Amino acid sequence: MDRFIEILQTLARNGTRTALTALSVAWGIFMLVVLLAAGTGLENALLYQFRDDAVNSIWIWPGQTSRPWRGYRVGRRLQLTNADHDAIAALPGVEQITSRFRVRSDSTITYKDRVGDFDIRSCHPAHQYLEKTQITSGRFLNEDDLAQRRKVVVLGAEVVRHLFRSQDPLGEWVDIGGVAYRVIGTFFDDGGLGELSKVYVPITTAQTAYGGGDRVNAILFTIGDMTVAQSQELATEVRRTLASRHNFDPADLRAVRVRNNLERVQSVTGTMKVIRAFLWLVGLGTIAAGVVGVGNIMLVSVAERTGEIGLRKALGATPARVVFEVLQEAVLLTSVSGYAGLVSGVVAVEILEWSLPANDYMQNPEVDLGVAFTAVGVLVVAGLAAGIIPAWRAAHIDAAHAIREGA
Amino acid sequence: MRSMAEPVLQLRALSKAYQVGGRPLPVLKSLDLDVHQGEFTSIMGSSGSGKSTLLNVLGLLDRYDSGTYHLGGVLAKDLSERRAAQLRNRMLGFVFQAFHLIPYKNAWENVALPLTYQRVHRKERYRRAMAVLERVELADRADHLPGELSGGQKQRVAIARALVSEPTLILADEPTGALDSATSHLIIDLLEEVADEGRTVVVVTHEPDIAERTRRIVRLHDGVIADDRLIPRRERSTPPVDATEAAR
Ligand SMILES: Nc1ncnc2c1ncn2[C@@H]1O[C@H](COP(=O)(O)OP(=O)(O)OP(=O)(O)O)[C@@H](O)[C@H]1O
Numbered sequence: 001m002d003r004f005i006e007i008l009q010t011l012a013r014n015g016t017r018t019a020l021t022a023l024s025v026a027w028g029i030f031m032l033v034v035l036l037a038a039g040t041g042l043e044n045a046l047l048y049q050f051r052d053d054a055v056n057s058i059w060i061w062p063g064q065t066s067r068p069w070r071g072y073r074v075g076r077r078l079q080l081t082n083a084d085h086d087a088i089a090a091l092p093g094v095e096q097i098t099s100r101f102r103v104r105s106d107s108t109i110t111y112k113d114r115v116g117d118f119d120i121r122s123c124h125p126a127h128q129y130l131e132k133t134q135i136t137s138g139r140f141l142n143e144d145d146l147a148q149r150r151k152v153v154v155l156g157a158e159v160v161r162h163l164f165r166s167q168d169p170l171g172e173w174v175d176i177g178g179v180a181y182r183v184i185g186t187f188f189d190d191g192g193l194g195e196l197s198k199v200y201v202p203i204t205t206a207q208t209a210y211g212g213g214d215r216v217n218a219i220l221f222t223i224g225d226m227t228v229a230q231s232q233e234l235a236t237e238v239r240r241t242l243a244s245r246h247n248f249d250p251a252d253l254r255a256v257r258v259r260n261n262l263e264r265v266q267s268v269t270g271t272m273k274v275i276r277a278f279l280w281l282v283g284l285g286t287i288a289a290g291v292v293g294v295g296n297i298m299l300v301s302v303a304e305r306t307g308e309i310g311l312r313k314a315l316g317a318t319p320a321r322v323v324f325e326v327l328q329e330a331v332l333l334t335s336v337s338g339y340a341g342l343v344s345g346v347v348a349v350e351i352l353e354w355s356l357p358a359n360d361y362m363q364n365p366e367v368d369l370g371v372a373f374t375a376v377g378v379l380v381v382a383g384l385a386a387g388i389i390p391a392w393r394a395a396h397i398d399a400a401h402a403i404r405e406g407a
Numbered sequence: 408m409r410s411m412a413e414p415v416l417q418l419r420a421l422s423k424a425y426q427v428g429g430r431p432l433p434v435l436k437s438l439d440l441d442v443h444q445g446e447f448t449s450i451m452g453s454s455g456s457g458k459s460t461l462l463n464v465l466g467l468l469d470r471y472d473s474g475t476y477h478l479g480g481v482l483a484k485d486l487s488e489r490r491a492a493q494l495r496n497r498m499l500g501f502v503f504q505a506f507h508l509i510p511y512k513n514a515w516e517n518v519a520l521p522l523t524y525q526r527v528h529r530k531e532r533y534r535r536a537m538a539v540l541e542r543v544e545l546a547d548r549a550d551h552l553p554g555e556l557s558g559g560q561k562q563r564v565a566i567a568r569a570l571v572s573e574p575t576l577i578l579a580d581e582p583t584g585a586l587d588s589a590t591s592h593l594i595i596d597l598l599e600e601v602a603d604e605g606r607t608v609v610v611v612t613h614e615p616d617i618a619e620r621t622r623r624i625v626r627l628h629d630g631v632i633a634d635d636r637l638i639p640r641r642e643r644s645t646p647p648v649d650a651t652e653a654a655r
């Protein structure tokens with residue numbers, strides 16, 4: 001406390017210069033915090049598309065052949081079936097697997113006198129893991145539902161709100177394209193209104209009721225904790241399996257479309273690493289300028305106080321003590337102003353977050369406080385470094401000479 | 408007066424030269440000097456005779472080349488900066504011509520400064536600083552900054568600072584050089600009292616009437632002790648009363 005007052009007294013002697021230096025240090029930390037937060041915001045925006053799906057998943061849609069293969073013509077449309085589902089399910093590494101069969105989009109859902117136009121997804125029970133569906137009441141589809149082709153349905157929150165208002169939908173019957181389904185569950189999904197407006201029915205039921213035969217429109221599966229390389233290998237394996245089943249060139253990337261989410265996330269993360277490194281570089285550069293400023297003001301302060309430091313040495317300050325005092329000053333100056341920069345940076349980011357209109361490039365800019373405090377720590381160390389030269393000078397002041405020259 | 412006890416300060420064949428343009432310039436030439444406890448000594452000599460240099464050596468602020476210097480029985484030779492600082496802190500009190508008070512610290516904080524280097528706590532520092540300020544009759548100015556004090560008051564604060572750590576030896580370089588004559592005598596009165604209390608005081612001065620107020624005059628000439636004489640104790644030569652009052 002004592003030392004603290006003393007340091008403040010000495011810093012106050014160079015009021016304006018101290019303030020300017022403190023400002024440049026604070027500015028450095030401020031910049032770093034805001035830049036890193038912007039980086040996080042950008043990353044959040046880029047990762048937003050993955051928010052409601054299992055990241056460790058591979059999605060497959062049929063396409064159109066783009067290469068001739070063993071006498072088959074180009075431009076052939078492929079149709080996936082239950083057999084393809086089973087073939088892929090048998091591949092090692094495939095965890096939770098579901099297919100989707102699209103029910104004709106003109107199907108409306110009716111409950112008593114209320115009618116709604118919602119997207120009907122027919123799928124396997126594992127779909128819950130792929131879409132990260134959160135059951136809010138009742139249950140999701142199960143194997144028995146599929147085996148017995150039960151006419152059961154799970155409703156999204158938006159569907160419930162529209163058809164049932166505040167009424168409990170469980171056990172009620174709704175009509176989908178002329179077929180009556182019993183409501184067995186309701187769900188929530190982080191995917192927004194679109195996902196909340198879905199209804200899920202057993203794929204077997206849908207294929208039978210709406211003339212689907214054994215056709216499916218997409219196959220989705222999770223891959224456990226595979227590395228990206230392993231997932232790419234598996235994706236290739238899937239392509240090869242389908243190629244031999246449907247007679248197309250395994251190198252024909254258009255024949256089936258394969259979306260490897262793990263790979264996509266990794267490419268976003270990789271891009272973010274580069275951006276983040278760049279932001280750190282800029283931020284640290286700004287801080288470095290502040291630190292040099294601290295070093296300079298300490299030099300000036302030592303030079304101006306030559307007489308005083310000489311006197312202190314005459315009165316018994318050891319060289320170590322003189323060094324210590326100068327370093328304390330440097331550290332106090334950097335840490336206090338660094339902290340101020342940190343706080344104002346956090347506030348600025350908060351304001352930015354509040355005032356930011358929805359957009360694709362910035363979402364929830366956030367300050368990683370761990371990172372911010374690390375930065376302040378780095379700054380304090382740098383402050384120490386900045387104080388070393390002035391401290392060394394101070395320690396080598398010749399007391400007799402300094403006193404003779406006057407303070 | 409001069410006891411047979413060990414001298415507070417003992418020089419034997421002490422010499423020092425400055426290097427000027429690559430050549431040694433001898434400034435102190437084989438000095439022998441004993442100063443005993445309670446002595447009130449002045450060092451005189453013409454400008455450039457080596458008074459300040461000697462005082463710096465005595466104050467452990469400067470090294471010497473050969474000979475010996477014993478301070479309070481301790482041989483002070485080739486000390487590390489750290490050791491010298493510690494000895495200065497415990498055994499020496501300094502009074503300077505230009506006062507050298509820290510301008511942004513008030514009187515008692517200035518007085519207490521040597522104690523901060525002994526790790527004395529603030530409360531205790533305050534207590535001891537106030538006690539010596541009382542001693543120099545400036546307790547009522549304890550909270551004043553140096554800029555708010557007269558020259559004489561500043562020097563009394565400086566003397567209080569020199570006394571606060573109860574040093575063995577007090578060294579004063581032209582302590583009255585910046586003061587008018589009435590105030591000067593007041594300062595000398597104070598130093599005399601300090602010596603009477605048993606402390607050893609060495610004053611460098613070029614003013615004969617100041618030197619005459621001490622008990623012993625050592626005269627330097629060209630780095631050699633040319634004369635060393637005792638002044639018989641006499642009635643205190645008091646300056647005119649009104650001047651004393653005016654200075655306070
Ligand atoms: N740092 C130094 N380097 C070189 N020469 C010095 C140094 N300090 C003092 N001298 C020389 O040493 C001699 C004695 O100097 P000193 O300051 O001791 O004299 P002084 O008796 O105190 O004089 P004054 O009454 O003018 O203060 C002078 O010739 C001076 O030029």
Ligand SMILES: [Mg+2]
Pocket residue numbers: 458459460
């Ligand atoms: Mg001198």
